[in-house]
Amino acid sequence: MPELPEVEIIKLGLSSKLGGEAIKKVDILSLKSFLGEPNLLIGKKVLKIWRRAKILGINLSENLTILIHLKMSGQLILVPRAHSQRFVGGHPTEDMLGGLPNKSTRVVFEFDNDAKLYFNDQRRFGWIKLINSKQITADEFLTQLGPEPLGKSFHPKTLKENLLRHKGLPIKVALLDQTVVAGLGNIYASEACFNAKLDPQRKVDTLSDNELKRLYRGIRKALKDGISHGGSTRAHFVDSQGQKGYFLDYAFVYGLDKKACKVCKSIIKKLQLRGRGTYYCPNCQK
DNA sequence: TGCCCCCTGCAG
DNA sequence: CTGCAGGGGGCA
Secondary structure, three states: OOOHHHHHHHHHHHHHHHOOOEEEEEEEOOHHHEEOOHHHHOOOEEEEEEEEOOEEEEEEOOOEEEEEEOOOOEEEEEEOHHHHHHOOOOOOOOOHHHOOOOOOEEEEEEEOOOOEEEEEEOOOOOEEEEEEHHHHHHOHHHHHOOOOOOOOOOOHHHHHHHHHHHOOOEHHHHHOOOOOOOOOOHHHHHHHHHHOOOOOOOEHHHOOHHHHHHHHHHHHHHHHHHHHOOOEOOOOOOOOOOOOOEHHHOOOOOOOOOOEOOOOOOEOEEEEEOOEEEEEOOOOOO
């Protein structure tokens, strides 16, 4: 599911509600979804919630950190106590927040204020990992990540250097390598190429400096637009309150094959690049 | 670097 | 039934 914008949306939603709360209980409904000793979490307070690429981090008291990767179908939904109370005795068929927990619920965190955080993950690709906060710098995946595209260490020059480690690869494929840029996924990689007016099949080493600058701007625009529309909901994504995101209503190419390009009216094409669906406008993107 | 795999469900 | 889905790890 989630790429950078979706995880950012979740981070913002959880940050405003979980700060200072202590964990009272952890229920693990799917063993492979939780790595670590859950009992260590009891009584620990939420200090800070952060995001790096598509990873969500929750810093707790006593040097504990929870790392969460939602992969393709993960959700993190926070249900405040007041909410569940309001519907006590209400209609049991009511689908408020999907009737949690549901068939996809893998882990449930309960807090001192009786709020519950549900980790749902239909495909079970996602995971929650408990580590010592000091070991974050030793986490292989985190340390190898490329620059945050919305951060200040990301420049056309760094994009160029990182892309050129993949000579001969199509740009859209290279953009999915998290060591090149951190946080792009299949939706925003296609959208970034459209924004840059670049054919996703173009080899990274054929880009001029001007085209690289367009790609740099195109990446940032796609991600910012994603965040401002609450993320992309294809099938699974919901924010921390269970609400969908509407970026795909504003997308230029993703999921729009055989439709008319919003800019030039040409027909959007779909092809497979490294087995991933890739959408582009053959007229706008060269 | 490319392919298969993890898993579940839905659309065609 | 087959193919496909916001990701990425392991293997040759």
